[in-house]
Amino acid sequence: MNSDKPxxxxxxxxxxxxxxxxxxxxxxxxxxxxxxxEFVAIIGPSGSGKSTLMNMLGCLDIPSSGSYxxxxxxxxxxxxxxxAYIRNQKIGFIFQSFNxxxxxxxxxxxxxxxxxxxxxxxxxxxxxxxxxxxxGLGERLHHKPxxxxxxxxxxxxxxxxxxxxxxxxxxxxxxxxxxxxxGKEILQMLHxxxxxxxxxxIITHDPAIANQARRCIRIQDGEITEDQEVVHS
Numbered sequence: 001m002n003s004d005k006p007x008x009x010x011x012x013x014x015x016x017x018x019x020x021x022x023x024x025x026x027x028x029x030x031x032x033x034x035x036x037x038e039f040v041a042i043i044g045p046s047g048s049g050k051s052t053l054m055n056m057l058g059c060l061d062i063p064s065s066g067s068y069x070x071x072x073x074x075x076x077x078x079x080x081x082x083x084a085y086i087r088n089q090k091i092g093f094i095f096q097s098f099n100x101x102x103x104x105x106x107x108x109x110x111x112x113x114x115x116x117x118x119x120x121x122x123x124x125x126x127x128x129x130x131x132x133x134x135x136g137l138g139e140r141l142h143h144k145p146x147x148x149x150x151x152x153x154x155x156x157x158x159x160x161x162x163x164x165x166x167x168x169x170x171x172x173x174x175x176x177x178x179x180x181x182x183g184k185e186i187l188q189m190l191h192x193x194x195x196x197x198x199x200x201x202i203i204t205h206d207p208a209i210a211n212q213a214r215r216c217i218r219i220q221d222g223e224i225t226e227d228q229e230v231v232h233s
Contacts, residue, residue: 004035006033007036007070007071007168007199008033008068008069008199009068010030010032010033010066010067011031011067011068011069012029012030013027013030013031013056013063013066013067013068014028014029014030014064014065014066015049015052015056026049026222027056027063027222028221028223029066029223030066030224032217032227036167036197037194037197037198038200039194039199039200039213039215040199040202040213040214040216041202041203041204041209041210041211041217042201042203042204042217042219043204043209043216044218045220046205048219048220048221048222049221049223050219051203053203053219054170054172054203056068057170057201058091058093059075059078059083059091060083062076062078070090071090071167073086088113088116088117088164090167091166091169092161093172094157094172095172095174096173096174096177097177098145098150098153098154098177100157102144102145102146103144105141105142106140106142106143106144106148106159107125107142109145109160110132110156110163111125111127112160113163114163117164124163127163127164128163129141131159131162131163132156132159135155135156135159137155137156150177150178150179150182151178151179151182151185151186154174154175154182158186158190162193162198167198167199168198168199169199169200170201171190171200171203173203173204174186174187174190174202183209187209187212200213211230213230214229214230214232215228215229215230
């Protein structure tokens with residue numbers, strides 16, 4: 001499933017924040033590549049830099065120095081508007097807290113990213129409906145988040161991430177707010193999406209979640225300490 005050309009290419013990436021006039025390095029000379037169709041976990045404890053790295057991968061922030069190529073495009077030199085366009089086209093986000101709008105139905109929540117693509121109402125409704133059916137919520141299209149269980153809300157979030165068919169799904173602690181059984185179901189869904197060709201990147205602090213991936217990148221104190229294939233028995 002992997003192609004020769006990397007989908008994501010990170011080279012010598014450094015991120016430094018200024019706090020109280022002092023330079024605080026958060027990411028220190030990070031380099032790695034991810035190919036189309038991989039299932040990768042980025043794991044590290046709180047304060048390791050994994051959230052900052054996620055923001056870089058998701059085009060939510062740019063590095064202080066170094067290079068980030070996404071599908072051959074240099075992200076680190078882009079304007080905010082250019083990054084927003086790339087996020088909308090290339091990346092589907094799945095968050096621990098679901099990030100659904102409570103006043104909107106499941107269908108309307110899934111439609112939201114498609115509005116910014118200037119897709120017609122009829123087309124985006126069809127795409128959103130299909131995405132919800134694909135995650136098993138065809139009977140819940142018009143339910144609002146407070147009428148859904150946590151697992152169902154996360155399925156809506158996955159449908160929203162999938163509706164525009166982005167090549168990358170970036171999942172930040174996607175099972176963190178769910179019970180164990182529901183978490184397993186969400187991870188199984190991510191496996192199935194990976195088998196269909198989506199590149200999955202999970203950000204987690206939990207080794208049990210990381211072990212579900214096919215490759216694990218461990219980050220500690222802003223540096224990669226390990227990058228290896230996960231062996232499944």
